[in-house]
Amino acid sequence: MACRISELILDCADPEPLARFWAEVLGYVELLREEDGSIEIGPPEGSGRRDLHIVLSVSADPKPAKLPLHIDVNPTDRDQDAELERLLALGARPADIGQDGTESWHVLQDPEGNVFCLLRGRIPA
Template sequence: MASRISELVIPSLDPRRLAAFWCEVLDFTVLELRMHFDVNATDRDQDAELERLLKVGARRVDIGQTGEESWHCLADPEGNEFCLLRTRLS
């Protein structure tokens, strides 16, 4: 059985807005925790998930990528960086 991260803390100026963003991205419900993730699509390919994340408020960030990476570097609405990985989880 694989382990899964259940909670991590990230700084936030507007925790409710950020929680709403991440709940939409991950289809979660709000708990009393703030989280940061590397995310994997579970029901679509990486390109479709990237498009969905950008629509709900993520934005691309440049952290010195070469363009050869298999992941996309993004930021949530408050600028917290996260990566969209290629591998789809089921």
């Protein structure tokens, strides 16, 4: 037997707008609101997707910027340039973490400053 990552917890100052952002980025829906103000998002029920859920958890001390663990995303139905335009329109911002410009990925920040990367390769939805 082995384990499967089922949830990623992301500390944030304001879960609601961050949940909306990540739900749009990933094609997720809001699944659950916890009494502590956390919001869980995941794939739509009945979609057959077994993607991990993301819990946006209220924290008085979120640590935005480049963390030891970050999220990579791949486009599913368009090329990297078109997906970059979509992510920027949703509120992502370019991030400079020392890349030299020759990378095949784009380094971005979500609306609270958490760094993530948009990779080039398209993967099936």
